[in-house]
Amino acid sequence: MxxxxxxxxxxxxxxxxxxxxxxxxxxxxxxxxxxxxxxxxxxxxxxxxxxEGREALIVDCARQGYAIFADLMEHAWNGGKPSALAAFGATGRAYLAFARKYPGHYMAMFEAGLSPNREPALAPLAARAMGVMEAATAAITAHLPEDRRPPPAMVAAHIWAMSHGVVELYARGEPGARAPFPPADLLESGIGIYLRGLGLIAPDG
Structure with a gap:
């Protein structure tokens, strides 16, 4: 041997x-x-x-990916500076940047059928990344009347889903090959439409 x-x-x-x-x-x-x-x-x-086997190896790939992802999200949020709205947009761009720079990690995290809630190694790291999004949404919606204020976890889930959809549909493979517009522009405009719908930013002039 x-x-x-x-x-x-x-x-x-x-x-x-x-x-x-x-x-x-x-x-x-x-x-x-x-x-x-x-x-x-x-x-x-x-x-x-x-x-123990291939799945355990994939879980460790995903674990490292979630750690990198959470760090990137925290860096992008930057405590809500220079403004909560600008920092919120940065978290969406960080999602795209992560998927581009760490495709193997991204695929292990989101395409291997792993559920973070069922994997003790993944749960706290996934929660940390989602926690950044929830803190960001809580900050940008704080001024809304309580009866019109959506739950931060719901807004975070919507933005996460939008980011994931742009990555899966338009940011994978050859850059721009299938995208009608650059992926970053698609995500930014989609987030803008969503935030305008909530009354969080002014309509286009």
């Missing part, structure tokens, strides 16, 4: 990185543990020292 894997500096992370490349190339269900092991330079048996 080759002992190459025993001398690997960080075998667990090497396997995650191998899986991320395979996920980007073949999708979350299109690769095998043996393929990941080969790329990492170890035997398939070595994988089981760190992961």
């Amino acid at each position: 080759s002992k190459r894997g025993y001398h690997h500096g960080n075998l667990r992370q090497a396997l995650v990185e191998a899986a991320l490349g395979l996920i980007e190339e073949k999708g979350p269900t299109g690769f095998t543990l043996s393929e990941a092991a080969k790329i990492a330079g170890v035997t398939p048996a070595a994988v089981y020292r760190h992961f």
Whole structure:
């Protein structure tokens, strides 16, 4: 048996990185543990020292993705500066940027059939990212009368769904190949229409 894997500096992370490349190339269900092991330079048996199976490896890819995603969202929100509205728009752009820069993580998170609420490793990180969106929506809706103020969690879910839809339909694959407009413009205009509907920004002049 080759002992190459025993001398690997960080075998667990090497396997995650191998899986991320395979996920980007073949999708979350299109690769095998043996393929990941080969790329990492170890035997398939070595994988089981760190992961119970392929799903556990994908979960770790998603876990790292959610951590990066939550950090990006917090950075974009920036405590609501320079204004809550500007920072809110930045969180939408951060979603698109994450999907473009980290496609393997994105696919592990959202296309592998994982439910963050059922995965202890994912739940707190997914909640942190959603918490940023909820804080942002609470800030921009705070001035509305209470009887007209939508629940922050609902607004956050709507914006998250809109961002996800733009990514899936228009920001994947060759940039702009299927988009009638640049994805960032689509998302910004969609958020603008939504916020105008809530009376949060003035109508176009």
